[in-house]
Amino acid sequence: MRYLLFLIALFFVGNANAQTEATPQLDIKNGFFTPKFYIDGQRANKWDFTYRIHEDEQALRRFKKGANLRGLGYGVGALGATMLIFEYDRRKEDGSFGRNSDNIANMVLYTSWACIIGGAGMYYRGHLWQKRAVEVYNGEEEQSSLHLGPTRDGMGLTLTF
Numbered sequence: 078m079r080y081l082l083f084l085i086a087l088f089f090v091g092n093a094n095a096q097t098e099a100t101p102q103l104d105i106k107n108g109f110f111t112p113k114f115y116i117d118g119q120r121a122n123k124w125d126f127t128y129r130i131h132e133d134e135q136a137l138r139r140f141k142k143g144a145n146l147r148g149l150g151y152g153v154g155a156l157g158a159t160m161l162i163f164e165y166d167r168r169k170e171d172g173s174f175g176r177n178s179d180n181i182a183n184m185v186l187y188t189s190w191a192c193i194i195g196g197a198g199m200y201y202r203g204h205l206w207q208k209r210a211v212e213v214y215n216g217e218e219e220q221s222s223l224h225l226g227p228t229r230d231g232m233g234l235t236l237t238f
Contacts, residue, residue: 081234103129103211107204129214136214143206146199154196160189 103126104115114126130136164185225234 100132100214101129103214105207105211112204112207130210133214136210139206139210139213143203143208143210145203146206147203150196150199150201150203152196153192153199157189157192157194157196160185160192164189 101117104118105126106113106115114121114123116125116129127140130140164182168182225232227233
């Protein structure tokens with residue numbers, strides 16, 4: 078019985094800091110070219126936002142991973158768009174639209190579209206990683222809990238933070 082009371086007390090002590098600590102609520106919304114950052118519902122710049130998210134190491138790692146993936150998506154998409162523009166101009170000058178173009182020109186065209194689509198996918202995936210980082214920081218993704226369940230030796234308590 079003492080063991081049970083000790084674990085319950087430990088659960089409340091572990092959550093007391095999370096319940097009394099006033100951390101600002103962060104939010105990120107997708108803009109046209111760049112994300113928009115909010116702290117406690119008010120618009121903030123990127124530097125204030127990243128300063129706040131530095132407080133949680135796991136959230137910071139996810140946020141950086143998302144930012145890197147998002148930037149890579151911009152680069153790959155821009156590369157594909159550039160290749161598409163050059164190939165379109167080359168075909169316009171040569172007059173080789175449709176079936177008259179050769180296989181290599183078609184491969185350049187398909188590669189440019191693949192880069193654009195892949196870049197958009199990386200951009201979207203990076204935005205999801207950044208949203209998850211904000212959820213981790215705000216405490217929405219990981220909640221502490223106390224569960225009673227079966228173990229190998231009988232019944233037991235599981236405390237997760």
